[in-house]
Amino acid sequence: MLDLRFFLEQLQSRKILQVIEDADWDEEIGAFSELVPQMQNGGPAVLFDRIKGYPEGYRLLINSMNSLERLSLIFGLDEQVDVKVENNTQFVDWFRKKLRTVQPIPLRKVASAPLLENVLLDGDIDLYKFPVPKWHPLDGGRYIGTGDMVITRDPEEGWINYGTYRVLVQDRRSVGCYIPRGKHGGIHREKSFSRGETWPVAICLGQHPLLFLGSCMEYPYGLCEMEFVGGLTGKPVEVIEGPMTGLPIPANAEIVLEGEAAFGDVKEEGPFGEWMGYYGSPVRAEPLIRIKSILHRNNPILLGCPPNRPPLDEQSLFRCLFRSALIWDEMEKAGVPDVRGVWCHREGGSRLFTVVAIKQRYPGHARQAGLIATECHAGAFFGRFTIVVDDDIEPWDLSKVIWALGTRVDPEQDVEILRRTWSTPSDPIIPRNKKGFNSRMIIDACRPYEWKEEFAPVVTARPEMLQAVKNKMQKLGLFI
Numbered sequence: 156m157l158d159l160r161f162f163l164e165q166l167q168s169r170k171i172l173q174v175i176e177d178a179d180w181d182e183e184i185g186a187f188s189e190l191v192p193q194m195q196n197g198g199p200a201v202l203f204d205r206i207k208g209y210p211e212g213y214r215l216l217i218n219s220m221n222s223l224e225r226l227s228l229i230f231g232l233d234e235q236v237d238v239k240v241e242n243n244t245q246f247v248d249w250f251r252k253k254l255r256t257v258q259p260i261p262l263r264k265v266a267s268a269p270l271l272e273n274v275l276l277d278g279d280i281d282l283y284k285f286p287v288p289k290w291h292p293l294d295g296g297r298y299i300g301t302g303d304m305v306i307t308r309d310p311e312e313g314w315i316n317y318g319t320y321r322v323l324v325q326d327r328r329s330v331g332c333y334i335p336r337g338k339h340g341g342i343h344r345e346k347s348f349s350r351g352e353t354w355p356v357a358i359c360l361g362q363h364p365l366l367f368l369g370s371c372m373e374y375p376y377g378l379c380e381m382e383f384v385g386g387l388t389g390k391p392v393e394v395i396e397g398p399m400t401g402l403p404i405p406a407n408a409e410i411v412l413e414g415e416a417a418f419g420d421v422k423e424e425g426p427f428g429e430w431m432g433y434y435g436s437p438v439r440a441e442p443l444i445r446i447k448s449i450l451h452r453n454n455p456i457l458l459g460c461p462p463n464r465p466p467l468d469e470q471s472l473f474r475c476l477f478r479s480a481l482i483w484d485e486m487e488k489a490g491v492p493d494v495r496g497v498w499c500h501r502e503g504g505s506r507l508f509t510v511v512a513i514k515q516r517y518p519g520h521a522r523q524a525g526l527i528a529t530e531c532h533a534g535a536f537f538g539r540f541t542i543v544v545d546d547d548i549e550p551w552d553l554s555k556v557i558w559a560l561g562t563r564v565d566p567e568q569d570v571e572i573l574r575r576t577w578s579t580p581s582d583p584i585i586p587r588n589k590k591g592f593n594s595r596m597i598i599d600a601c602r603p604y605e606w607k608e609e610f611a612p613v614v615t616a617r618p619e620m621l622q623a624v625k626n627k628m629q630k631l632g633l634f635i
C-alpha cells in the first residue's frame with residue numbers, strides 16, 4: 156500500500172525506526188540528519204515528534220531510504236534481492252529490468268482521500284503550522300520541501316510531471332522553489348509564463364517513499380513519473396483532483412500545498428546546503444508560489460530528505476542505484492553493446508563520478524560508451540568525470556578503478572574534454588559569472604583497443620591454483 160503510515164509500521168516492526176522527541180527545528184534536526192546516516196548500516200529511520208514549539212502529532216521523518224533493506228521494503232522486493240551484499244549490484248540489475256519491462260499505468264482518480272481531512276483556505280493558510288526545519292546553519296530560511304514532489308502540467312502538451320525540487324518557506328502564505336533550467340517542472344513554468352499565463356503548482360510534502368523516489372528520478376521528458384510508479388507496483392497510483400489547481404495529487408499524501416506563480420513575482424531563494432556538500436548556488440530571484448490551499452491529514456508527517464556532504468548522507472545511496480540503472484538502460488537503448496556495469500559513486504553525490512565497464516568489441520567502443528553515459532538524459536545534468544573500464548574491473552570497486560586509471564591511461568590520448576555542458580548555479584567550481592555550463596572529462600581507462608592483446612598481462616596465479624590455495628588458507632583459518 157502506497158501510504159507513508161503503512162511504511163512506518165513496516166519500519167517499526169523491523170525495529171529500524173527511532174522516535175525522537177523534543178528536538179529543535181532550528182538546526183538541531185539538521186544536525187541529526189548529518190550524523191544519523193553516518194551510523195552503521197545507514198542508521199535507523201528517525202521520526203521526530205513533539206518538535207520544539209509544535210504539538211504532538213506534527214511529525215517529520217528522515218533517513219527513511221538510506222539502506223538496501225529499506226529500499227527493498229519500499230519496492231516490495233525482499234525475496235528477490237540479497238540486501239546484505241555490500242555494493243549491491245543486484246538492485247541495479249533488478250531496476251534495469253524493470254525499466255525495460257514496466258508499462259506505465261494511468262493514474263486513477265478517486266473522490267475521497269485522507270488528505271482531505273483538513274482543507275485550509277484564505278486566512279487559515281499558515282505554513283509555519285508545520286515544524287519546518289532550518290537544516291543547515293547558513294541556509295537562507297526554513298526548507299519545507301526536501302522529500303517532496305512538485306506537480307505541474309505541460310500547458311501545451313498536457314502531460315503531468317512529478318519532480319523533486321527544494322521548497323523554501325518565504326512567508327506564511329508563499330514558498331520559493333529552485334528549479335534550474337531544463338528540469339521538467341522548469342520547462343512547464345517557462346511555457347506557462349511565455350503564454351502569458353500563471354503557473355499552477357501542487358507541492359506534495361509527505362508521501363510514501365516510492366512515490367518520492369519516482370519523482371526524483373531522471374525519467375524522460377514527456378513521461379509521468381507516477382504512471383511509471385503505477386507500472387512498478389502493477390496498480391495505478393490513486394489521485395484526487397486538486398481543488399484549486401485540478402492537478403492530480405496522490406490521495407494518501409500527508410501534506411499538499413496548492414498555489415500559483417505569476418511572471419515577474421519573485422523573491423530571493425537560497426543559499427541552501429546542497430548535495431555536493433557545499434552551499435553552491437548563490438542567492439537568486441525565483442518565482443514566488445502563492446499558496447491558495449493547504450490540504451493535510453490529521454497528525455501530518457513531513458518527509459525530509461535533506462542534502463548533506465556525500466558519501467554518508469541520506470540521498471546518495473538511492474541516487475547511486477537508480478542513476479546507475481537509468482544510465483545503463485539509456486546506453487543500451489542508444490545501441491552501445493556489451494555494457495557490463497555502471498556505477499555512479501556516492502562520493503560524487505552519485506552524479507560527479509560515473510564508471511562504466513564494457514567488453515571492448517571494436518575501435519571507438521570505449522569513447523562511444525563514455526560519451527553516451529555522459530550525455531544521455533540520466534547523466535547529462537551536472538556530471539563531471541566519466542571513466543570507462545574493461546570488464547575485468549567492477550565499476551563499483553573504487554580501488555580497482557583507481558588501479559586501472561593508474562595503469563591503463565595515457566593522459567595525452569585517453570582523456571576527452573566536453574565543453575559547455577549542462578550544469579547549474581549549484582556547481583561550486585564554476586564562478587558566479589559563468590554559472591550554468593560546466594565541462595566534463597571522459598577518461599578511457601580501457602586497455603588500448605588496437606594492442607589490447609599484447610597489453611602487459613596482469614600478475615596473478617592461475618585460477619585453479621588460486622582456488623586451491625584459498626581452500627588451504629581457509630583450513631588454516633586465514634581468511635581474505
Ligand SMILES: Cc1cc2nc3c(=O)[nH]c(=O)nc-3n(C[C@H](O)[C@H](O)[C@H](O)COP(=O)(O)O)c2cc1C
Nearest residue numbers: 301318319320321333335338339340371372373460
Ligand atoms: C532530496 C532531493 C532534492 C532535490 N532538489 C532539487 C532541486 O532543488 N532542484 C532540482 O532541480 N533538482 C533537485 N533534485 C533532483 C531532481 O529531483 C531530479 O533531477 C529529478 O529528475 C527532477 O525531475 P524532472 O526530471 O522531472 O525535472 C533533488 C533530488 C533529491 C533526491
Ligand SMILES: [Mn+2]
Nearest residue numbers: 316339374375
Ligand atoms: Mn520528469
